[in-house]
Amino acid sequence: QSVLTQPPSVSGAPGQRVTISCTGSSSNIGAGYDVHWYQKLPGTAPKLLIYGNDNRPSGVPDRFSGSKSGTSASLAITGLQAEDEADYYCQSYDSSLSGDVVFGGGTKLTVL
Amino acid sequence: EVQLVESGGGLVQRGGSLRLSCAASGFRFNYYSMIWFRQAPGKGLEWVSYISGRSETIFYADAVKGRFTISRDNAKNSLYLQMNSLRDEDTAVYYCARAAGGSNYFDHWGQGTLVTVSS
Numbered sequence: 001q002s003v004l005t006q007p008p009s010v011s012g013a014p015g016q017r018v019t020i021s022c023t024g025s026s027s028n029i030g031a032g033y034d035v036h037w038y039q040k041l042p043g044t045a046p047k048l049l050i051y052g053n054d055n056r057p058s059g060v061p062d063r064f065s066g067s068k069s070g071t072s073a074s075l076a077i078t079g080l081q082a083e084d085e086a087d088y089y090c091q092s093y094d095s096s097l098s099g100d101v102v103f104g105g106g107t108k109l110t111v112l
Numbered sequence: 113e114v115q116l117v118e119s120g121g122g123l124v125q126r127g128g129s130l131r132l133s134c135a136a137s138g139f140r141f142n143y144y145s146m147i148w149f150r151q152a153p154g155k156g157l158e159w160v161s162y163i164s165g166r167s168e169t170i171f172y173a174d175a176v177k178g179r180f181t182i183s184r185d186n187a188k189n190s191l192y193l194q195m196n197s198l199r200d201e202d203t204a205v206y207y208c209a210r211a212a213g214g215s216n217y218f219d220h221w222g223q224g225t226l227v228t229v230s231s
Contacts, residue, residue, distance in 0.1 A: 002156055033216070034216070034217070036217035036218075038157075038218075040157075044223070045207060045221040045223050045224060046149075046157065046207070046209075046218075046221050047221070048217065048218065048220075051212065051215070051217045051219070052215070052217070057219065089156065089157055091157075091217065091218075092216075093216045100173070101147070101159040101162075104156070105156045106156045106157070
C-alpha cells in the first residue's frame with residue numbers, strides 16, 4: 001500500500017489530453033511538501049519529468065505539466081503520443097516517517 | 113554528461129549477502145546526496161537508503177534497517193550498498209540516484225541492477 005495514491009491505469013488516444021492524479025495526506029502533500037513526477041519505460045531508468053510541483057527539467061516537452069492543490073497533485077499530458085506510453089510515478093516527502101521519501105504506486109498510461 | 117552505472121546484482125541465496133556499486137561520472141560527486149531505490153517485480157518504486165555528500169547523514173527504510181549498509185567513496189566517485197541477511201522480498205531491481213541539490217527529488221538515475229534472492 002503506497003503512501004500516495006494514484007490510479008493504476010489511464011488511457012487516451014493520440015493527440016488527446018490525459019491527467020494522472022496523486023492523492024496524499026496532511027503529513028505529505030498537504031503539509032506543503034513538493035510533488036515530483038517520474039516517467040518509467042520498461043527496462044529503463046526512471047526519468048525526472050516534473051519537479052517542485054510544476055517545473056520541467058531541460059529537455060522535457062511542454063506537453064507535460066504538473067499542478068498541486070491541497071493534499072493532491074496532478075500530471076497532465078497534452079497532445080498524447082505513442083512514446084508517452086509508460087509508467088508514471090509521483091513522489092513527495094512525508095514528515096510522519098523518518099527520512100522517508102514516498103511514492104505513489106504508479107500509473108500505467110496506455111496510448112490507444 | 114551525468115552518468116550513474118550500477119553493478120553487483122545477481123542471484124543470491126536467502127540469508128546471503130551482496131554488495132552493490134554505483135559508479136558516478138560527469139558531476140562533482142561529493143557535492144550531492146545519493147540514494148538507493150528498488151522496484152520489486154510488479155511493484156512500485158521504494159526508497160531503500162540515503163547518504164549525504166560527506167556521509168554525515170544516513171537513513172534507511174524500515175524494511176532494510178539493520179541488514180543493509182550504505183556507504184560512499186568520494187575519491188572513487190562511487191556509492192555502495194552492502195546487503196546482508198537477504199530475504200525473498202529483497203528481490204528487485206536496485207537503482208542509484210542523485211538527489212538534486214538541496215531538494216528531495218532525484219534528477220539522475222542509473223539503469224539498475226537486478227538482485228534475485230532464491231531459496
